Amino acid sequence: MTGLSTTPVSRPTTKRPAVSPQLRVQSRRATRRPRRSVLLTVLTGAVLLYSLVPLVWLLLSATKTQEGLAGSFGLWIDGDFALWDNIRETLTYQDGVFLRWLLNTLLYVVLGAGGATFLAVLGGYALAKFDFPGRRGVFAVVIGAVAVPTTALAVPTFLMFSELGLTDTPWAVIVPSLISPFGLYLMWVFATEAVPKELMEAARIDGxxxxxxxxxxxLPLLAPGTVTVLLFTTVATWNNYFLPLIMLKDPDWYPLTLGLDAWNKQASTAGGEAVFNLVITGSLLTIVPLIAAFLLLQKYWQSGLAAGSVKE
Incomplete structure (x- = not known):
């Protein structure tokens, strides 16, 4: 009986080309350290200075008195530190009207920006996940609305609200703020990739x-996009100036932007009191909520902006 050979059969091996140690070191360095661009670094630094210098000036100027603003360099502190006095005087000046303007702004943001975000989420989800006649026409209208500046629609909006008798009321600011074409377009794009159709079909099968x-x-899957749209609409409503300017006459309904502008114009009126230190301090207090919102919701709006940028 012939025995089987137990000698292993050798398999042909392919030789890899030899790589010199110098090339290996260069490839490792290329993968570890990204390429640096001097021009890009300089441009980034210039943009950073352009963004931070006004904030630094605002913060330093809010620590100065009315006399210190005129007698000191803008980007340096004054000998008399008056930040806390300016804040107290800002909140109590003219019977605390600044707090009234702050509450008005919060009202416009909660109802206007919040309603605009909710409508944008509903509309973007419907346009992304449902097919209906006229869908392409709606898309063209949304894109066209994004390209139209809001200031171009301010006067026609005023004439329409004047016919309805809604001028000089909060609704004249809230109702136009409910429309956000850019927010609708952003939620449309985000919902297209964020909500799988298979998941929706599974939910419908379950009844x-x-x-x-x-x-x-x-809605839970749309949370990053929702926060992004909410931040955009909040900033737009919080900084809205032209629409309240033409819609409102009663100072009791002014937002912060219009109220601070009224304080700023006091110095140019007959017998008016110059309160530039209160205008600057009020401007500082105005941007604090926006900065806090961006810092607290940073991870959500960054992921919302990046959604759809990489296709798997």
Missing amino acids: AGELRTFFQVA
């Missing part, structure tokens, strides 16, 4: 209706 599918399945 969930469209409203339940939206609120319990789609």
Whole structure:
């Protein structure tokens, strides 16, 4: 009986080309350290200075008195540190009207920006996940609305609200703020990739209706885009100046932008009191909530902006 050979059969091996140690070191360095661009670094530094210098000037100027603003360099502190006195005087000047303007601004943001975000989420989800006649026409209208500046629509909006008798009321600011074409377009693009159709079909098979599918399945997935749109609409409503300027006459309904502008113009009126230190301090207090919102919601709006940028 002939025995089987146990000698292993050698397999042909392919030789890899030899790589010199110098090339290996260069490839490792290339993967570890990104390429540096002097021009890009200089441009980034210039943009950083352009963004931070006004904030530094505002912070330093808020620590000065009315006399210190005129007698000291703008980007340096004054001998008399008056930040806390300026804040106290800003909150109590003219019977605390600054707090009234702050509450008005919060009202416009909660109802206007919050409503605009909710409508943008609903509309973007519907346009992304449902097919209906006229969908392309709606897309063209949305893109066209994004290209139209809001100032071009201010006068027609004023004439329309004047016919309705809504001027000089909060609704003249809230209702136009409910429309955000850019927010609708952003949620449309985000919902297209963020909500899988298979997940929606699974929810419908389980017996969930469209409203339940939206609120319990789609809405949690749309959270990053929702926060991004909310931040954009909040900033736009918080800094809105031209629309309240033509819509409102009663100072009790002024937002912060219009109220601070009224304080700033006091110095040019007959017998008016110059309160530039209060205008600067009020401007500093005005931007604090926006900075806090961006810092607290940074991870959400950054992921919302990056959604859809990489296609798998």
